[in-house]
Amino acid sequence: xxxxxxxxxxxxxxxxxxxxxxxxxxxxxxxxxxxxxxxxxxxxxxxxxxxxxxxxxxxxxxxxxxxxxxxxxxxxxxxxxxxxxxxxxxxxxxxxxxxxxxxxxxxxxxxxxxxxxxxxxxxxxxxxxxxxxxxxxxxxxxxxxxxxxxxxxxxxxxxxxxxxxxxxxxxxxxxxxxxxxxxxxxxxxxxxxxxxxxxxxxxxxxxxxxxxxxxxxxxxxxxxxxxxxxxxxxxxxxxxxxxxxxxxxxxxxxxxxxxxxxxxxxxxxxxxxxxxxxxxxxxxxxxxxxxxxxxxxxxxxxxxxxxxxxxxxxxxxxxxxxxxxxxxxxxxxxxxxxxx
Amino acid sequence: xxxxxxxxxxxxxxxxxxxxxxxxxxxxxxxxxxxxxxxxxxxxxxxxxxxxxxxxxxxxxxxxxxxxxxxxxxxxxxxxxxxxxxxxxxxxxxxxxxxxxxxxxxxxxxxxxxxxxxxxxxxxxxxxxxxxxxxxxxxxxxxxxxxxxxxxxxxxxxxxxxxxxxxxxxxxxxxxxxxxxxxxxxxxxxxxxxxxxxxxxxxxxxxxxxxxxxxxxxxxxxxxxxxxxxxxxxxxxxxxxxxxxxxxxxxxxxxxxxxxxxxxxxxxxxxxxxxxxxxxxxxxxxxxxxxxxxxxxxxxxxxxxxxxxxxxxxxxxxxxxxxxxxxxxxxxxxxxxxxxxxxxxxxxxxxxxxxxxxxxxxxxxxxxxxxxxxxxxxxxxxxxxxxxxxxxxxxxxxxxxxxxxxxxxxxxxxxxxxxxxxxxxxxxxxxxxxxxxxxxxxxxxxxxxxxxxxxxxxxxxxxxxxxxxxxxxxxxxxxxxxxxxxxxxxxxxxxxxxxxxxxxxx
Numbered sequence: 001x002x003x004x005x006x007x008x009x010x011x012x013x014x015x016x017x018x019x020x021x022x023x024x025x026x027x028x029x030x031x032x033x034x035x036x037x038x039x040x041x042x043x044x045x046x047x048x049x050x051x052x053x054x055x056x057x058x059x060x061x062x063x064x065x066x067x068x069x070x071x072x073x074x075x076x077x078x079x080x081x082x083x084x085x086x087x088x089x090x091x092x093x094x095x096x097x098x099x100x101x102x103x104x105x106x107x108x109x110x111x112x113x114x115x116x117x118x119x120x121x122x123x124x125x126x127x128x129x130x131x132x133x134x135x136x137x138x139x140x141x142x143x144x145x146x147x148x149x150x151x152x153x154x155x156x157x158x159x160x161x162x163x164x165x166x167x168x169x170x171x172x173x174x175x176x177x178x179x180x181x182x183x184x185x186x187x188x189x190x191x192x193x194x195x196x197x198x199x200x201x202x203x204x205x206x207x208x209x210x211x212x213x214x215x216x217x218x219x220x221x222x223x224x225x226x227x228x229x230x231x232x233x234x235x236x237x238x239x240x241x242x243x244x245x246x247x248x249x250x251x252x253x254x255x256x257x258x259x260x261x262x263x264x265x266x267x268x269x270x271x272x273x274x275x276x277x278x279x280x281x282x283x284x285x286x287x288x289x290x291x292x293x294x295x296x297x298x299x300x301x302x303x304x305x306x307x308x309x310x311x312x313x314x315x316x317x318x319x320x321x322x323x324x325x326x327x328x329x330x331x332x333x334x335x336x337x338x339x340x
Numbered sequence: 341x342x343x344x345x346x347x348x349x350x351x352x353x354x355x356x357x358x359x360x361x362x363x364x365x366x367x368x369x370x371x372x373x374x375x376x377x378x379x380x381x382x383x384x385x386x387x388x389x390x391x392x393x394x395x396x397x398x399x400x401x402x403x404x405x406x407x408x409x410x411x412x413x414x415x416x417x418x419x420x421x422x423x424x425x426x427x428x429x430x431x432x433x434x435x436x437x438x439x440x441x442x443x444x445x446x447x448x449x450x451x452x453x454x455x456x457x458x459x460x461x462x463x464x465x466x467x468x469x470x471x472x473x474x475x476x477x478x479x480x481x482x483x484x485x486x487x488x489x490x491x492x493x494x495x496x497x498x499x500x501x502x503x504x505x506x507x508x509x510x511x512x513x514x515x516x517x518x519x520x521x522x523x524x525x526x527x528x529x530x531x532x533x534x535x536x537x538x539x540x541x542x543x544x545x546x547x548x549x550x551x552x553x554x555x556x557x558x559x560x561x562x563x564x565x566x567x568x569x570x571x572x573x574x575x576x577x578x579x580x581x582x583x584x585x586x587x588x589x590x591x592x593x594x595x596x597x598x599x600x601x602x603x604x605x606x607x608x609x610x611x612x613x614x615x616x617x618x619x620x621x622x623x624x625x626x627x628x629x630x631x632x633x634x635x636x637x638x639x640x641x642x643x644x645x646x647x648x649x650x651x652x653x654x655x656x657x658x659x660x661x662x663x664x665x666x667x668x669x670x671x672x673x674x675x676x677x678x679x680x681x682x683x684x685x686x687x688x689x690x691x692x693x694x695x696x697x698x699x700x701x702x703x704x705x706x707x708x709x710x711x712x713x714x715x716x717x718x719x720x721x722x723x724x725x726x727x728x729x730x731x732x733x734x735x736x737x738x739x740x741x742x743x744x745x746x747x748x749x750x751x752x753x754x755x756x757x758x759x760x761x762x763x764x765x766x767x768x769x770x771x772x773x774x775x776x777x778x779x780x781x782x783x784x785x786x787x788x789x790x791x792x793x794x795x796x797x798x799x800x801x802x803x804x805x806x807x808x809x810x811x812x813x814x815x816x817x818x819x820x821x822x823x824x825x826x827x828x829x830x831x832x833x834x835x836x837x838x839x840x841x842x843x844x845x846x
Contacts, residue, residue, distance in 0.1 A: 203456035205449060212446050215435030222433045223498075224418060224447040260513070282437035 010283050013276035016328065017291045019122070020321075024298045032305045040169030040181040042305075046297035049252065051186035053267055054293050055245030057275075058197040059238035060268040061289045063209045065201070067217070067281025068116060068233045072130030073242040074264035076108065078257070079134040080246030085146035085256030087155040095155070098247055105243025106236065108134075113169040113235030117228040123235075128267065131265070138258050145257040153319025159185055161215060164323045186248035197286045210234060269317055271296055274325050295321065344370045345406065346537040347506050352391055352401035359490060361387040362398070365563045367556055369506060370539040371406075374528055376548045376569075377541045380581055380637050380802075381560035385541050388558065389508055392539075393420040393427050406505060425507040426499030430515065432491045434498075436484035441466035443483050443496050467487070469501055470494075473527060476680065489520030493527055500531060508539045513547055515616070526550045543638040544819050545574060545840065559583050574840035581636070582802075582836075600812055601827075604626040606765050606796035609648060612657035617643040620656055621822035623815060625765070626718065627795045632801040632807035634835050635817030641800045642684055644815070644822065645767045648798075649681045650674045664762070675708050680758030682751075684769035684800070690754045693743035697735050698724040700753050702743050705760045727756035733788065748779035755783070759790075766790065769800045784810050804835050 010096025088096040163182035201207035212220040271292030347369040354362040379689040390396035394414025402411040414420040466479040557564040603626040613620040650668035
């Protein structure tokens with residue numbers, strides 16, 4: 001049978017997000033074309049800067065689909081980065097440190113997921129405790145900023161400075177030299193994770209279970225789904241994705257510090273919401289969340305390119321966008337209810 | 341187990357703290373029949389259903405299911421589904437944000453060789469299931485895009501596809517309109533013809549006669565009887581549910597009640613309705629008149645009163661009070677127009693258990709005056725004393741907490757509260773429920789006395805006898821609709837016939 005999908009509210013929300021991104025980006029190109037905004041590299045830089053955030057947002061979208069929330073991610077990134085930096089300073093191999101960070105992600109996620117799923121504690125409280133714990137542990141490990149240099153880990157340094165050039169989209173600079181556009185390894189990791197999450201959500205039992213539980217947990221239980229286990233999985237995925245994100249993040253900052261990634265959980269939540277994920281669960285997908293991240297990134301990029309606007313402007317614009325999206329979502333929800 | 345029988349329950353007994361919810365109840369369901377389970381609220385219908393589906397753990401008795409040797413004891417709805425008992429509730433237990441097909445197959449999806457869900461395969465199978473059942477939907481659309489009726493049918497389809505032998509439909513029609521109900525019925529008949537045994541729980545009498553083959557009636561946790569539909573006309577069904585035997589209905593003659601139909605109108609409702617609870621009705625109440633509202637529980641008695649009082653804001657219609665058209669948006673508007681309402685659920689909506697008798701009595705009067713014009717303490721005590729005396733509340737003193745009083749006295753406190761506002765029109769919803777006979781007759785006398793002082797009263801009660809003693813006229817409610825009025829020949833038999841409606845008793 002041929003699948004013909006009528007345009008429902010959720011698809012429209014996703015379309016609005018994509019159109020908004022295109023409009024914003026085109027606006028940037030028109031206004032700051034002379035400052036190089038039109039170069040492919042400008043777009044790629046948004047991806048490079050936000051590779052970590054993309055990973056975190058994927059995980060957070062999964063949690064939000066189950067009508068939960070995870071505000072521990074920013075602090076977990078700080079802790080992961082600190083562990084990476086301190087570990088490598090003490091001479092441990094970069095690969096070993098990456099594995100350690102991933103194991104920490106699994107363990108931390110299992111613990112939070114157990115509390116939320118099996119002990120049925122409010123996810124906000126559980127992950128808030130997780131947030132304080134991680135931020136505190138970061139300071140316990142080291143209160144100063146620890147940098148990762150070529151001396152501490154040559155391998156990690158090499159990863160961070162690898163340029164993966166693209167075969168198109170280059171331009172000649174004013175000295176007539178050809179500059180090929182490039183991305184960093186973190187971008188590849190983030191995009192792979194995005195694709196994996198997309199397929200997982202759409203085509204696996206576990207993925208569909210996240211939607212079912214977010215739609216109506218009681219019904220899902222009646223239909224024989226193991227709600228507790230599925231919730232545990234959601235928080236575990238969030239922490240694992242966050243740890244993967246932490247590695248990407250660290251490749252950009254090359255340091256561990258207590259105040260790193262402050263408020264990043266809010267960036268991830270706002271990206272998900274702008275991408276069409278409902279806080280009430282059951283609706284959303286990672287493609288939308290990805291565009292949510294891009295929109296936030298574009299705003300920052302425009303403000304940076306302008307050079308005169310205060311750095312607080314991205315926050316205000318994000319606030320306006322969030323507000324706009326919440327209003328649009330409510331309007332759709334109201335229209336749906338009226339139809340019945 | 342005899343042929344054709346798919347489910348038997350024998351001697352089911354179940355006790356909740358202080359209440360015997362089911363006592364030695366038998367129930368038999370045959371293949372390919374639609375079996376109505378009837379009874380008023382609290383008769384034990386839900387408890388019996390929950391025993392069958394494993395939600396309640398009954399104390400004594402046995403359940404047998406066709407094809408399974410030995411007694412069956414379910415401990416969860418999942419257990420029940422495994423032996424072939426599925427339930428569809430009024431509240432649809434599905435996920436609105438997933439497609440119809442996913443709702444049919446979630447938790448048991450066919451898989452592809454890559455361990456992903458085989459969406460194409462289950463879409464195809466879902467479409468086939470829905471086509472076979474004659475439900476026209478596009479299974480790839482989200483469930484929320486369809487009406488509640490379709491959602492309910494999807495829930496039924498899921499149950500049927502999971503090989504259920506016994507399908508329990510618990511009040512499935514409560515939120516459906518007539519056309520949707522008809523669709524649901526044709527699906528039920530379709531399933532019956534395929535050999536499924538269906539238990540249909542509803543409080544709509546019409547629907548029982550439209551679709552059922554057999555009726556089992558429960559009352560107060562006990563089995564009244566099992567009847568083929570042809571042998572139980574409506575009036576007898578109502579009598580069985582209410583526990584009255586038609587043959588020996590004693591005629592109760594009301595004491596002489598004066599004719600008030602010449603008095604001016606106090607309340608005149610034209611086409612008042614509240615979407616979802618009560619269909620448009622007209623109702624006139626004269627000054628000094630007591631109008632009774634009769635009907636089964638859930639027939640819309642309280643909803644009628646709530647729509648007049650503004651507890652549920654009327655969706656349509658006009659209301660006149662004392663000849664002037666008025667607009668009531670919320671109860672305070674009604675209070676300011678001289679109305680008072682004693683709600684049926686006195687625990688939830690009436691008394692405030694932790695306040696004193698005095699505070700409870702002056703509550704409505706204070707609300708009517710507004711927050712900033714507080715009654716002086718002396719005035720409060722004076723009012724409280726007057727009404728404690730008037731309605732004869734048995735309390736140690738004014739400052740006793742209401743929760744320390746008996747149920748009957750709590751009821752009198754609420755009555756006093758409304759009398760203190762000196763209303764012209766008083767709505768009494770089940771004022772005598774759960775109180776002793778002596779207090780009941782006191783309250784009945786009080787109603788007649790208040791009417792004699794020129795107040796108008798709307799009196800809702802499950803006991804036809806007490807309304808016969810006090811009312812000038814009765815409005816008859818059935819299935820959320822006012823279906824008529826009786827103003828002469830007020831006898832128990834006539835009222836019950838009117839409540840049952842449809843064909844008359846043979």
